[in-house]
Amino acid sequence: NAGVTQTPKFQVLKTGQSMTLQCAQDMNHNSMYWYRQDPGMGLRLIYYSASEGTTDKGEVPNGYNVSRLNKREFSLRLESAAPSQTSVYFCASRDGDRDTDTQYFGPGTRLTVL
Amino acid sequence: QQQVKQSPQSLIVQKGGISIINCAYENTAFDYFPWYQQFPGKGPALLIAIRPDVSEKKEGRFTISFNKSAKQFSLHIMDSQPGDSATYFCAAKTKWGSQGNLIFGKGTKLSVKP
Numbered sequence: 001n002a003g004v005t006q007t008p009k010f011q012v013l014k015t016g017q018s019m020t021l022q023c024a025q026d027m028n029h030n031s032m033y034w035y036r037q038d039p040g041m042g043l044r045l046i047y048y049s050a051s052e053g054t055t056d057k058g059e060v061p062n063g064y065n066v067s068r069l070n071k072r073e074f075s076l077r078l079e080s081a082a083p084s085q086t087s088v089y090f091c092a093s094r095d096g097d098r099d100t101d102t103q104y105f106g107p108g109t110r111l112t113v114l
Numbered sequence: 115q116q117q118v119k120q121s122p123q124s125l126i127v128q129k130g131g132i133s134i135i136n137c138a139y140e141n142t143a144f145d146y147f148p149w150y151q152q153f154p155g156k157g158p159a160l161l162i163a164i165r166p167d168v169s170e171k172k173e174g175r176f177t178i179s180f181n182k183s184a185k186q187f188s189l190h191i192m193d194s195q196p197g198d199s200a201t202y203f204c205a206a207k208t209k210w211g212s213q214g215n216l217i218f219g220k221g222t223k224l225s226v227k228p
Contacts, residue, residue: 004157033215040123042203042220043158058215088158101207102126103216105157 002026004106006091012112013081021076021109023091031094032074033058033103034066036087043090049074081113118206120219127226133191135222137204140185144206148216149178149189152201161202162189194226 007022025032034046045058049068063079063085078085090111092103119138127133137147148163164171164178164187171178177190186221191198208214 040220042120043218045215048215092157095136101163102148105159107155107157 002090003015004093006089006106006109008109009107010110012114013078014114015082017081018079019111020075020078021089021091021111022073023075023106024073025091025093025104026072027095027104028071028092029093029095029104030071031096032068032070033092033094034064034074034076035092036060037089037108038087039091046076046089081111083113085111086113087111118204118217118219120204120222122222122227123220124223125225126222127194129194129196129228131194131226133187133189133194133198133224133226135202135204135224136186136187137188137206137219138184139206139217141206141208142185143208143214144217146207147178147180147187148205148207149176150203150205150218152221154200158203176178191224194224196226196228199224199226 004025030051033048035043037043044060046064046065049055052071055066067075088108090108091106095102121136149161150158151161153156162173164177164180166182175192180187203221203224204219205216207216
């Protein structure tokens with residue numbers, strides 16, 4: 001049981017390049033999330049997917065797109081990277097049990113855009 | 115109304131001391147208040163959570179105190195240890211079943227000195 005896995009762990013891009021961050025969970029959770037973490041800003045929600053086949057914008061969606069490929073996988077795409085997208089990106093999945101309602105986070109992808 | 119305000123931004127405590135982190139919210143529809151712990155280079159992980167039907171929840175050295183009328187909740191770490199050094203995030207969420215997403219505070223970096 002690997003939990004939530006993310007690839008790659010590190011990435012350096014040049015301005016204007018594109019890339020896709022991959023996320024997978026093996027806990028059979030319906031809901032999945034993408035956050036970015038910047039110093040002093042906490043965790044900000046980029047996009048989420050309440051179930052397979054649905055996606056919705058979070059607090060900071062501009063410059064990003066997502067795909068919920070199947071129940072396990074939720075990818076985040078940067079079409080034209082900008083220095084402002086330099087951040088640590090976390091994927092999470094949610095145990096929707098009423099008593100626990102826990103989000104499980106992956107180890108993160110550290111992205112630098114030059 | 116969707117914000118969760120967390121303080122202090124950083125905290126230094128001596129080994130054996132009590133660490134206290136505070137959070138405040140405005141949205142009275144919030145009914146789930148978790149705390150997440152994040153070690154350097156790792157993703158956040160759920161530490162402890164509370165619902166507003168109780169005023170306190172304790173798990174080992176970690177206690178959440180909840181004041182519904184003041185719309186405040188806090189994390190107390192008793193007998194703080196160097197291994198507790200991490201960033202702590204409070205969060206809030208609206209009612210289970212509504213797909214309300216977690217709203218995170220900006221985090222508190224705790225350093226416990228030996």
